[in-house]
Amino acid sequence: MRxxxxxxxxxxxxxxxxxxxxGPALAHxxxxxxxxxxxxxxxxxxxxxxxxxxxxxxxxxxxxNEKGATEKWTAELGAIAMLTRAGWRKDIxxxxxxxxxxxxxxxxxxxxxxxxxVVLANGQELASAL
Amino acid sequence: MVxxxxxxxxxxxxxxxxxxxxxxxxxxxxxxxxxxxxxDISGVWLxxxxxxxxxxxxxxxxxxxxxxxxxxxxxxxxDPNLACLPLGLPRFMISVPYPMEIFQVPTRVIMIQEGPQTxxxxxxxxxxxxxxxxxxxxxSIGKWEGDTLVVDTIGFNDKTWLDGGGLPHSxxxxxxxxxxxxxxxxxxxxxxxxxxxAYTKPITARETYKLKPDWEIHEYVxxxxxxxxxxxxxxxx
Numbered sequence: 001m002r003x004x005x006x007x008x009x010x011x012x013x014x015x016x017x018x019x020x021x022x023g024p025a026l027a028h029x030x031x032x033x034x035x036x037x038x039x040x041x042x043x044x045x046x047x048x049x050x051x052x053x054x055x056x057x058x059x060x061x062x063x064x065n066e067k068g069a070t071e072k073w074t075a076e077l078g079a080i081a082m083l084t085r086a087g088w089r090k091d092i093x094x095x096x097x098x099x100x101x102x103x104x105x106x107x108x109x110x111x112x113x114x115x116x117x118v119v120l121a122n123g124q125e126l127a128s129a130l
Numbered sequence: 131m132v133x134x135x136x137x138x139x140x141x142x143x144x145x146x147x148x149x150x151x152x153x154x155x156x157x158x159x160x161x162x163x164x165x166x167x168x169x170d171i172s173g174v175w176l177x178x179x180x181x182x183x184x185x186x187x188x189x190x191x192x193x194x195x196x197x198x199x200x201x202x203x204x205x206x207x208x209d210p211n212l213a214c215l216p217l218g219l220p221r222f223m224i225s226v227p228y229p230m231e232i233f234q235v236p237t238r239v240i241m242i243q244e245g246p247q248t249x250x251x252x253x254x255x256x257x258x259x260x261x262x263x264x265x266x267x268x269x270s271i272g273k274w275e276g277d278t279l280v281v282d283t284i285g286f287n288d289k290t291w292l293d294g295g296g297l298p299h300s301x302x303x304x305x306x307x308x309x310x311x312x313x314x315x316x317x318x319x320x321x322x323x324x325x326x327x328a329y330t331k332p333i334t335a336r337e338t339y340k341l342k343p344d345w346e347i348h349e350y351v352x353x354x355x356x357x358x359x360x361x362x363x364x365x366x367x
Binding site (some may be wrong): 006033051053054055056079080082084085130 | 180186207214227228244246282345348349350352354355356359
């Protein structure tokens with residue numbers, strides 16, 4: 001599994017699309033403080049855990065970087081009721097699933113992201129929710 | 131003559147029946163109103179445009195006291211929401227991108243929210259008690275002025291932020307809301323914030339909500355897997 005890190009400079013319009021349901025990039029406790037909302041990162045990896053919890057659901061995945069080492073990534077999602085309304089279910093991801101996750105990377109450079117969307121192995125796309 | 135008497139009785143009966151019919155049709159035609167004609171603001175509502183900050187571009191009319199406190203507001207360390215604490219008012223009404231449901235009973239308007247603070251209540255049958263114990267959401271009393279629910283809230287503690295951007299307030303906070311159903315699918319809350327200790331003039335704003343007739347309020351247990359750390363109200367100062 002090869003990791004492909006794609007760093008893009010995102011125009012404000014994409015930030016607006018990202019939160020088209022909700023307006024500017026500042027959620028109930030201001031995730032903009034931890035994540036760089038102007039950048040997008042995409043990783044491909046294997047789910048090790050999917051925590052269907054509030055206040056945030058979390059996807060944990062093992063991602064092989066270009067050196068072949070495993071990086072442990074965390075993707076933070078929104079509240080589970082809003083995720084449910086957006087088509088998610090608690091069992092939609094299982095350990096071992098291979099997915100592509102895109103989101104805003106953590107400002108501190110650690111392998112964390114505020115999830116924008118996932119693409120499942122069958123090609124299904126699921127957008128996160130606040 | 132018998133026929134004449136019968137005709138008179140029939141006329142009277144018909145007239146009475148028609149009058150009763152007219153009255154019941156008039157009552158029925160007042161849609162959305164109970165027998166006491168209380169406006170209906172019940173239902174599941176979601177903020178129409180989510181912007182948790184009252185002054186996203188700055189410019190709040192701070193007193194020196196509040197400006198100093200605001201400079202110390204840090205979303206990463208001392209936002210009480212990090213500890214899943216109640217949001218208080220008006221933050222409960224403006225800074226939550228999740229739905230709330232409004233219930234009306236004769237003595238109370240109750241709002242339950244799918245968020246870190248589950249409930250606020252508005253007392254419809256009394257005035258503010260004396261010697262209020264300061265509370266996160268204060269004490270709210272309401273009355274109808276036509277189709278507008280006018281809500282007056284005092285008795286706040288100072289442990290909350292006014293909004294999701296870190297605006298401080300004191301225990302002297304006084305909130306007045308005018309809540310009105312603009313049309314079947316739209317609710318508006320026009321609110322005025324007064325806090326002479328924190329702001330040099332009143333702050334006014336409007337929040338609008340859209341009806342979500344097919345939504346139910348789900349559980350939201352904020353403490354279940356909260357990975358954020360509230361470091362106390364003075365953290366980072």
